[in-house]
Amino acid sequence: MITKRHVLQLAIAALTTACAVTAFAADTSPIKIGLILPMTGQSASTGRQIDAAVKLWMAQNGNKVAGRSIEVILKDDGAVPDATKRIAQELIVNDKVSVIAGFGITPTALATAPLATQSKTPLVVMAAATSSITEASPYIIRTSFTLPQVTIGIADWAAKNKIKKAVTLVADYGPGFDAEKYFDSQFRLNGGQILDKLRTPLRSPDFAPVLQKVLDAKPDALFVFLPSGQGAAFMKQFAERGLDKSGVKLIATGDVTDDDQLNDMGDVALGVVNSHHYSAAHPSATNKKFVDAFQAANKFRPNFMAVGGYDGMRVIYKALEATKGAGGDALLAAMKGQIFESPRGPVLIDGQTRDIVQDVYIRKVERVPAMGNGLYNVEFDVIKGVKDPGKLK
Numbered sequence: 001m002i003t004k005r006h007v008l009q010l011a012i013a014a015l016t017t018a019c020a021v022t023a024f025a026a027d028t029s030p031i032k033i034g035l036i037l038p039m040t041g042q043s044a045s046t047g048r049q050i051d052a053a054v055k056l057w058m059a060q061n062g063n064k065v066a067g068r069s070i071e072v073i074l075k076d077d078g079a080v081p082d083a084t085k086r087i088a089q090e091l092i093v094n095d096k097v098s099v100i101a102g103f104g105i106t107p108t109a110l111a112t113a114p115l116a117t118q119s120k121t122p123l124v125v126m127a128a129a130t131s132s133i134t135e136a137s138p139y140i141i142r143t144s145f146t147l148p149q150v151t152i153g154i155a156d157w158a159a160k161n162k163i164k165k166a167v168t169l170v171a172d173y174g175p176g177f178d179a180e181k182y183f184d185s186q187f188r189l190n191g192g193q194i195l196d197k198l199r200t201p202l203r204s205p206d207f208a209p210v211l212q213k214v215l216d217a218k219p220d221a222l223f224v225f226l227p228s229g230q231g232a233a234f235m236k237q238f239a240e241r242g243l244d245k246s247g248v249k250l251i252a253t254g255d256v257t258d259d260d261q262l263n264d265m266g267d268v269a270l271g272v273v274n275s276h277h278y279s280a281a282h283p284s285a286t287n288k289k290f291v292d293a294f295q296a297a298n299k300f301r302p303n304f305m306a307v308g309g310y311d312g313m314r315v316i317y318k319a320l321e322a323t324k325g326a327g328g329d330a331l332l333a334a335m336k337g338q339i340f341e342s343p344r345g346p347v348l349i350d351g352q353t354r355d356i357v358q359d360v361y362i363r364k365v366e367r368v369p370a371m372g373n374g375l376y377n378v379e380f381d382v383i384k385g386v387k388d389p390g391k392l393k
């Protein structure tokens with residue numbers, strides 16, 4: 001005889017099975033990460049570095065989080081903002097990605113920010129470095145750096161090291177404006193004088209005319225910011241125009257003495273003092289492990305872009321673990337406040353600004369016999385726990 005109790009038991013059993021099936025189905029669907037990078041064009045080295053770092057992170061940490069597989073969808077935007085925006089839209093609407101990440105140059109991040117806000121999709125900036133980017137959407141988290149953050153240190157160093165008159169030279173767009181502004185104000189605060197402010201176009205710059213102006217102005221130092229990928233061409237012209245023998249000291253942000261190109265720059269780079277947040281020669285066990293594994297997998301040296309990508313994956317993985325795979329606001333919240341040991345040193349994702357807080361190093365380019373006699377940025381001073389000065393208004 002079938003009693004009421006039997007019916008109830010059957011109903012509960014059926015419900016439990018249904019729940020289990022639903023839970024099981026939810027558990028196995030892959031979590032998708034849209035990775036938008038310049039794999040072609042002038043910024044292709046940034047794409048190559050970050051793509052390699054993302055692959056290394058996954059090789060070391062597996063492709064499963066919270067029992068679900070992670071699928072990275074890599075798209076090339078050629079560093080063209082309209083393309084970035086279109087690709088991001090497709091990734092969000094069609095592929096239903098939980099995160100969009102990458103962003104090789106500032107204009108591509110700014111073009112995509114409104115989409116992150118509208119769709120409540122966390123956007124992880126792994127490369128671009130204009131201070132204001134994180135203010136363009138409350139869904140933006142940054143694991144790279146900001147130009148004000150790395151510029152203050154070299155301006156202080158210059159003023160303390162007998163440099164009284166300087167000329168600035170920057171790429172003519174967002175991060176260049178930040179570098180110019182923060183070098184100018186910090187250097188003058190320390191009693192320095194700026195003789196001229198020069199800019200070169202982001203696309204296909206010719207450094208000859210500005211270098212002639214530097215020769216004519218005869219400053220004690222030339223401060224330079226150029227985006228990753230332009231350093232080697234600049235150094236070549238610097239030497240060809242005789243600037244290296246002119247008595248004008250070259251100082252820079254580490255974007256110019258980029259580990260991706262540094263070893264091929266030759267002796268002209270020797271002695272260039274610069275400030276930045278990452279050197280492949282950073283003396284920590286975490287970094288040595290990272291560099292060795294990266295080089296074994298890729299046959300080239302990781303630069304600061306690679307570290308931005310590697311740490312970006314760390315932030316995404318740990319946040320997904322915390323939300324058990326959920327996206328949107330929960331995922332964003334879990335990205336904020338993460339503290340960890342990066343290959344660059346200790347870092348924090350500031351919960352308020354969503355920007356990275358990190359140590360900034362003063363370095364000098366040297367040949368390092370213990371590292372195959374290669375050219376490296378050798379750290380000799382550190383400014384601990386630097387917040388983006390652009391946010392300290």
Ligand code: PHB
Pocket residue numbers: 104105106107127128129130175226227228255
């Ligand atoms: C940027 O466009 O924000 C950018 C690109 C390359 C750099 C620094 C900043 O090295």
